[in-house]
Amino acid sequence: MNFWLLLLPSLLAALLAFTIRPYRAFIGWTSAGLSLVSLGAALAFVAQALEGGPTPTWGFVLGPLHLPDVLRADSLSVLLMVCVAGVATPALFLSPGLWGHTRYTPTQLRRYQIFTNLFIAAMLLAVSANNVGIMWIAIEATTIFSAFVIPLKLNKASIEASWKYILISSVGIALAFVGTVLAYFDYVSRGGEMELALNWPVLKAAAPLLQPEVMQLAFVFLLIGYGTKVGIAPMHTWKPDAYGESPAPLGALMASPLFAVAMYAILRWKAVIDISLRSNFTNNLLFTLGLFSLIVAAFSVVQTTNYKRMLAYSSIEHTGLICFGFALGAPGLFAAMLHLINHTLAKSLMFFVVGDIEDHYNSALIKNVQGMAKLMPWSAGLFTVGLFTLIGLPPFAMFTSEYALFHAGFALHHPWLMGVALALLAIIFISFIKHLTQMLYGSPPQDTVNKTQKWGLAILGINIIILVILGITLPTPVRTLLDQIVAIVI
Amino acid sequence: MNDTLFAQLSTLGASLVLLFGIILLWRRSLMAYVRAFQQQSAVLAALFVVVGYFGQAPELYVVAVILFALKVILIPRLLHRMQNQVGIGYEATPYLNVASSVIVAGLLVLLAYVLTRPVVLTSTLPTRGGLPLAVGLIFVGLFVIITRKKALAQVVGFLVLENGIALLAVLGTFGIPLIVELGVFLDLLMGFLVMQVFIYHIQDTFESLDVDRLSELKY
Numbered sequence: 185m186n187f188w189l190l191l192l193p194s195l196l197a198a199l200l201a202f203t204i205r206p207y208r209a210f211i212g213w214t215s216a217g218l219s220l221v222s223l224g225a226a227l228a229f230v231a232q233a234l235e236g237g238p239t240p241t242w243g244f245v246l247g248p249l250h251l252p253d254v255l256r257a258d259s260l261s262v263l264l265m266v267c268v269a270g271v272a273t274p275a276l277f278l279s280p281g282l283w284g285h286t287r288y289t290p291t292q293l294r295r296y297q298i299f300t301n302l303f304i305a306a307m308l309l310a311v312s313a314n315n316v317g318i319m320w321i322a323i324e325a326t327t328i329f330s331a332f333v334i335p336l337k338l339n340k341a342s343i344e345a346s347w348k349y350i351l352i353s354s355v356g357i358a359l360a361f362v363g364t365v366l367a368y369f370d371y372v373s374r375g376g377e378m379e380l381a382l383n384w385p386v387l388k389a390a391a392p393l394l395q396p397e398v399m400q401l402a403f404v405f406l407l408i409g410y411g412t413k414v415g416i417a418p419m420h421t422w423k424p425d426a427y428g429e430s431p432a433p434l435g436a437l438m439a440s441p442l443f444a445v446a447m448y449a450i451l452r453w454k455a456v457i458d459i460s461l462r463s464n465f466t467n468n469l470l471f472t473l474g475l476f477s478l479i480v481a482a483f484s485v486v487q488t489t490n491y492k493r494m495l496a497y498s499s500i501e502h503t504g505l506i507c508f509g510f511a512l513g514a515p516g517l518f519a520a521m522l523h524l525i526n527h528t529l530a531k532s533l534m535f536f537v538v539g540d541i542e543d544h545y546n547s548a549l550i551k552n553v554q555g556m557a558k559l560m561p562w563s564a565g566l567f568t569v570g571l572f573t574l575i576g577l578p579p580f581a582m583f584t585s586e587y588a589l590f591h592a593g594f595a596l597h598h599p600w601l602m603g604v605a606l607a608l609l610a611i612i613f614i615s616f617i618k619h620l621t622q623m624l625y626g627s628p629p630q631d632t633v634n635k636t637q638k639w640g641l642a643i644l645g646i647n648i649i650i651l652v653i654l655g656i657t658l659p660t661p662v663r664t665l666l667d668q669i670v671a672i673v674i
Numbered sequence: 675m676n677d678t679l680f681a682q683l684s685t686l687g688a689s690l691v692l693l694f695g696i697i698l699l700w701r702r703s704l705m706a707y708v709r710a711f712q713q714q715s716a717v718l719a720a721l722f723v724v725v726g727y728f729g730q731a732p733e734l735y736v737v738a739v740i741l742f743a744l745k746v747i748l749i750p751r752l753l754h755r756m757q758n759q760v761g762i763g764y765e766a767t768p769y770l771n772v773a774s775s776v777i778v779a780g781l782l783v784l785l786a787y788v789l790t791r792p793v794v795l796t797s798t799l800p801t802r803g804g805l806p807l808a809v810g811l812i813f814v815g816l817f818v819i820i821t822r823k824k825a826l827a828q829v830v831g832f833l834v835l836e837n838g839i840a841l842l843a844v845l846g847t848f849g850i851p852l853i854v855e856l857g858v859f860l861d862l863l864m865g866f867l868v869m870q871v872f873i874y875h876i877q878d879t880f881e882s883l884d885v886d887r888l889s890e891l892k893y
Contacts (some may be wrong), residue, residue: 248733249853317854324861328868335875343875344888350872351828354865355819355835361858362812362839366793369846373797382851397792425891 186232187242187255187312189225190265193218194272194305201297206290209282215301216276222308223273226265233262233668234661241314253383256314259668264311264448267525268441271532272304274647275433278536278640287543288431292336300434303329307437307445317382319449320357320364323413326442327353334430345425352422353413360409363453366402370394384452391459399460406453407469413446415496416473416503417480424484424496428548432539435492439499439535440528447506447524454510455673467511471601474507482608485615491541492548494619495534498574501612502527505589508605512592514670519588521666526581526654530573533647537566540641545629550619555628564624566644571620573651575613581654680728681800684845687721688804691841692783695814695834698827699775702764707830708753711837715745718837722844725801729848737855741840744859749833749866756826756870760877769821782817783810793846801845808845811838825876825883829869836862 197215204211232240241253257265279300280286281293288296303326310322331350335342364382371381374393380386412419427435454466481501488494502523509520540563545553556564573580586609593602653659694714698707719742726734770778786809794802815835819828843850850858873883880887 251853254853315851315854317850318857321854321857321861324865328861328864331868331872338875338879340879341890343872343879344891347825347872347876347885347888350865350868351819351832354832354869355816358832358835358839359812362809362842365839365843365846365850368850369793369797369842372847373799382854395792395796398796401789401793428891 186225186228186240187257190222190229190269190312191305191308193221194301194308197276198298198301198305201294201301205294207281207294207297208290211297212276212279212282212293215297216273216279216282219269219273219276219304222304223266223269226262226269229257229262229265230661230665233257233259234664250380251315252380253314254318255312256384257312258672259665260448260451260672261311263521263525263665263669264441264444265308267444267528268304268307268311271436271441271528274532274536274643275304275437276300277643278539279433280431283640285543288336296333296336296431296434299329299332300437303333303434303437307441310445311448314384315380315382316364316384316387316452317368319452320361323360323410323445323449324354324357326445327357327413330430330434330438330442333434334426336431342429345422345429349422349426352419356409356412356419358409359405359412360449363402363405363407363409366398366405367394367453367456370398370402384456388456388459391456394460396461396463399457400465403453403457403461403466403469406457407450407466407473410446410449410453411473414443414450414503415500416507417477417500420477420480420500420503423499424488424490424493427496427499428490428492432535432542435495435538436532436535439495440532443499443503443531444524444528447503451510451673458674470507470511471598474504474511475601475604477501477504477507478605478608482611485612488619489550490548491550491553491619491623492538494550494616495531495538498612498616499531501609502531502574505586505605508593508601509589512589512596512598514674515592515595516589517670517673518666519585519592521669522654522658522662523582523585523589525662526573526585526651529647529651529654530570530580530582533566533644533651534570534574536641536644537563537570541567550622552629553623554626555624557624559628563641566641566648568620568624569648569651571616575616576609579652579655581651584655584658676728677800680724681803683724683728684721684801685803685807687717687724688807688841688845690717691721691837692807692811692814695811695818695838696776696779698818698830698834699779699814700772704757704764704824704826704830707827708750708757711753711830711833712746712750714834714837715741718841718844719746721841722849725844725848728800731848733852734844734849736852737849740856740859744863745833745837748863752866752870753826753830756873760826760873760883768823775817775821778817779814782813783807786810786813797846799846801848804845805842808838808842811835811841814838823884823886825873825885828885829866829873832869833866 197218240257242255243252306322306325313319334346415423481497484497506520509516576582576586694710697710719738722738787806790806818831
């Protein structure tokens with residue numbers, strides 16, 4: 185029942201947008217309203233997970249398709265559901281076409297509503313699927329749906345961005361499928377063919393018997409594959425382009441929940457493969473790629489001229505940190521999951537605000553955006569808070585999770601790695617502050633077109649409140665959920 | 675006896691599939707690309723039937739039929755239609771010339787043999803001989819995507835890569851679970867349709883299908 189409430193609303197909204205043409209504002213409002221149902225279902229799942237008890241599952245048997253538990257909601261899935269639904273709701277409320285003035289035509293808005301909702305549905309399916317094959321299918325589908333929304337305005341830049349995005353992501357995700365097939369091959373050659381072998385709990389239970397050599401190869405493919413989707417360097421090249429060109433709410437959806445979903449896929453597989461390998465193989469790979477991501481992020485942030493691309497590089501930075509966390513045992517994983525929550529909150533906040541800034545200034549270049557503090561004080565405030573969070577200033581939540589992460593790193597005797605990482609974070613810190621001051625001060629250009637305030641941005645206050653609470657204390661439900669996740673994975 | 679025949683047939687099939695992939699490297703016309711992909715898919719579908727028969731996996735017949743309909747009939751037809759609309763193109767100057775491309779392909783297949791050694795050693799399947807060829811085809815597909823300049827050639831490279839994965843799945847596991855297989859086909863079709871839409875957009879906006887013109891976005 186709960187699964188239906190989670191997955192159906194966004195599909196219904198997509199259907200509504202598809203059947204009623206031309207686009208009218210009430211379609212946007214309806215789909216935003218429906219997303220509240222999804223969010224409610226996700227929160228109900230959280231409550232259920234916190235109570236303990238049996239893990240909710242759902243399935244069906246239909247002819248040759250024997251799928252008794254195709255959907256499953258353990259604590260890890262539940263957390264991700266909230267991350268997805270929690271960003272989907274503000275994204276749909278702040279969508280173009282709900283607040284009067286818009287740069288887009290009704291046809292473009294109709295396409296936006298259809299594919300954004302399908303995109304959200306695919307992400308929700310990916311995190312609730314029990315079968316890692318179905319998880320793969322859903323993640324691949326996210327690429328396809330989002331590729332339709334990036335070039336809402338057709339021009340050279342947006343087409344280039346989406347072509348790179350779809351080609352690189354499709355190839356990457358295909359490689360993740362190679363990894364999945366190799367793991368399944370390993371399972372089949374140990375235990376014989378089985379319809380349910382790709383179910384995660386089955387796979388994890390069988391992991392000690394699997395061949396380490398084969399699983400090693402499988403992990404390389406899986407990490408490259410899903411890593412492309414996350415944007416781990418050196419597979420990150422599509423990211424600044426796609427984030428830079430997409431409409432702001434889609435940027436928010438891609439930068440925070442989609443990022444989290446792909447990270448989730450890596451974590452699921454790492455859990456299985458670690459048991460099979462009994463070595464540091466996966467951790468070493470994650471350390472290497474994580475460090476590389478930090479390096480790439482630090483040097484790209486310094487020379488960026490576009491504030492949307494700047495956010496993409498910040499994403500690559502946080503990818504690196506979360507990779508470190510995954511590789512640092514139980515305390516690291518705890519910190520990494522907390523960091524994932526914080527990143528979802530802060531990065532989505534940033535993209536929504538950035539959408540407003542872009543509407544005002546009609547430019548995504550830092551040099552064209554001056555005097556924000558005077559021209560749009562509220563948005564400037566939100567932007568500043570989001571940026572302070574992203575660079576890890578207290579009292580905002582990322583300070584806590586980064587502190588926990590580095591603490592775990594030093595405790596596990598990686599002083600050099602952590603030292604280098606801190607130095608790179610310092611570079612990012614300084615260049616962010618530099619870009620910020622450029623945007624906040626100075627004299628605003630005279631010919632700004634659009635001066636309407638978007639009062640909907642007020643709902644982002646919720647993000648800030650949660651970020652501050654998480655920065656000051658760790659509430660018991662969050663701690664319990666994270667502890668449960670660590671117990672599931674390790 | 676049966677097992678030897680099965681092993682021979684599957685290795686033969688896998689080699690043929692790989693060979694059609696390598697054709698992409700020495701032909702220049704996009705027409706030839708599409709034809710090579712079509713023939714490769716036909717051999718692959720036949721291989722699904724062979725594995726289904728010898729491996730006693732009847733659901734592979736269903737998969738073979740869908741594969742045939744999709745990759746031998748539907749997608750090649752769409753590719754031809756695309757060519758009619760954007761003009762028959764030639765891959766005039768790929769980033770790497772033919773001779774070096776073929777040598778690199780050989781090295782890639784060799785690399786595939788090295789990488790899959792543990793897989794082949796631990797396996798007792800009669801089809802294990804073809805596994806390195808499948809991984810080799812995946813690498814060749816990747817190589818085509820990287821070195822070709824025409825967007826359409828990149829799409830064919832991607833389809834060939836997909837064929838490589840299908841080959842790996844059928845030889846290694848006698849087919850992945852049916853529900854996953856169906857989902858993969860659905861994704862493939864949708865993914866292809868998206869790419870098709872973008873090829874038209876690229877043609878319209880850039881008046882060419884050369885992807886090196888897509889180089890505006892920096893920093």
